[in-house]
Amino acid sequence: MDSATAADAGIRIDFRRYLAARVVSVAGSLISVVALPVLVYQLTGSPGWTSAVAVAEALPYLLFGLIAGAIADRVRRRRLMIGLDLATGALLASIPLAWSLDMLTAGHVLLAGFAIQTLFVFFDAANFGALPTLVGKARLTSAYSTLYGATTIAEVAVPPLAGLAVAIIAPAPLIALNAVTAVASALLIRAIVRPLSTDTPETRRPVTILADIGAGLSFIWGNRVVRLLTLVGTTHAAAGGAWVAMLVPFADHTLGVAASGDARLAALFACWGIGGVLAARIVPRLGARLGQARLALTALPCSLLAAVATLLTTHWLAAVVAVTCWGTAHSVVVLNAVTYRQQVSPDHLQARVNTTGRMLAWGVGQPVGAAVAGAVAVAGAGARGGLAAGATLLAIGVAVAWLDPTLRRAQHSTKESE
Template sequence: MLNTAVDEADTDQDFRRYLAARATSVTGSLVATVALPVLVYQLTGSPAWTSAIAVAEALPYLLFGLVAGAVADRADRRRLMLVADFTSAALLATIPAAWALGVLTAPHVLVVGFGVQTLFVVFDAANFGALPTLVGKQRLTTAYSQVYAATTLAELLIPPLTGLLVAIAAPAPLIAVNATTALASGLLVRSIVRPLSTAKDTAERRAATSIRTDIRTGLAFLARHRTVRVLTLVGTTHSVASGAYVAMLVPWADRVLGVAPSGDWRIAVLFSGWGIGGLLASRLVPRLNNRYGGARLALGALPTSLLCGCAVLLSTHWIAAALSATAWGTAHSTVVINAITHRQRITPDDLQSRINTTCRMVSWGIGMPTGAALAGAVTMSGASPQVGIATGVLALLLGVVAAWSSPLRHESRTTPANP
């Protein structure tokens, strides 16, 4: 009993270090997300160059996600995370240094943005397998909910604060903040005592298989496991919906709710509703998961999310819209947190990085831009922003039908709730 208590105390301390590393890293990334496009536009005055930085930051997950997942399942995850953090810090530091010397160019910023995001893909792949190894699958939902809450809080606070700083100061020196947070994240990961991967398994896999074989093995597992496939589809439909909502939020607020995109404090309320919903979900999901189990919670949260999306569509007053958006954000985040942790529970330890990186590529890497593109396409033909949001709600309907026609229904009847 004493050894168990000591192990749990060590795990708690290591998880706090892990959580601090994630929060610190996300904070720096959010600073760069705001500052880099502003910096490129100041350097070039070109919308094309400014959009290029967004493309450069989005491409690496689609290009390298499969390889990064395979590498993370066969290598020391802690070492990969350290290499990613410390190399990112070095790359980012070149921007304020070049700015101070008067030699900073847009291609330089573009290369750094692409390089840092590529390193993030490596870090994220290792991170997906590290958390279940660190806390154990029984504590995974609670642990991931805490991580989700910390990152959501950062997403609520950091972009507007960075926007204010960019308005009163040059953006290039702010990139030093991201370099510092990447370094701090690496030091925190380095201080974690417990292992983040199983050395025996990774050594055997390196000796027995190639990266190409590991990729095929991960894709084969995803292809044959219906529950994992359904959870990935659910995540994708929710990413499509959130992409459509984010793309249409400003025109919807302006044309339907009468909330101007600038100079009107109510736009900040509408923007914050989704994030507040995420914070609420991070507190609710562990309790709901323990009471109902992952499969039953998924089946209940999906139609709830669909109904909340319909409530947003029907809102014509900004207060009703803000409340509906917050409710939708809560239901949306409940689906996402539960889907990720339920998928991690049923995925074998030696496949964690490959499966979760692949699913993130599909759901986030494809779903978000697809939702935004669909919403934009329908409004280009003269349709209202509500019709654009409706394309995302229709995607949610597909997710509900797929989930209720899947093995999740059988799991919800046969699998008891978590103790």
């Protein structure tokens, strides 16, 4: 075996360890996503306390996203990720331990949820830079699509199983399983042989955290394609947030699918994730064939058309087809934008650039889309009106992408280089 073949084999082995760590970690986190609200409701009987869990878990990306990216670019990513996984395991273990001692309170669960999500923000920042370093930018689209597909399958499969488990056993002991998965993730990351970070003069230069944050923001603003994809991606995420917020009332009032005891609702929940799995399969081929600029210009209007088709459906089977198409197009846009940012970002800026992009999309776009949809629905337009508001935000993003010449110029540059 020559050195190049041996290196490729080593990358594949390490990527499998990395992939296993991420899938195990995501699966464990999804258990807690189901179990924590149920646990708080059992402790308090209060919808307010229960909704506070979701708020506590959503805040950290907005509060710490920028500083997490700056810190993750300064330190050894492997060491940081292992430490964060172990700390997460300890925090999670405190919940079943306090429950077993009859000392668990809703405040404990709320603070633990906030702290765990804060640790995840820093882990996610390091993770953004770790994957390009591990596999190399030439393999990045394929590797990230594989990762996205595997974690999406977990997102489809785990919540229903966790919901069934919560119905059979108490939620607190179930959270102990998430503590085990966090430790397993740490051990798998520790087993990776190849480095997850690189040393450059930039990483060793003594600069302030604020200067580091500014460098990441400057890169996003200075790179016209990254800037446009990030801004358009925020409107795209807002439309996804509107769908998440309106799914249950839209199913109930428009499709005749009851909010409880109706298996058709599970199909509506699952089809978005199925679209994500399909996108993970096709993005590497589409990206290689079309180029990333052309793929973005194609996928964005496809996402809008699928959103409008969903909005117009009145039968649950038609909605399943439309939402699966929407989930596929939506995930193509997300995968394409993330891998492009990772490919063009210098290694010493990976965490800052990609964490900022995630913060705008997931931390700003999705909750804003959900809030706008909810406000429109409550104002009298109903669930269909809320979805229409989300589709309108998406249409604004599509119009910006097509009216701005940036992506078209990048598309022509790609054709000329071929």
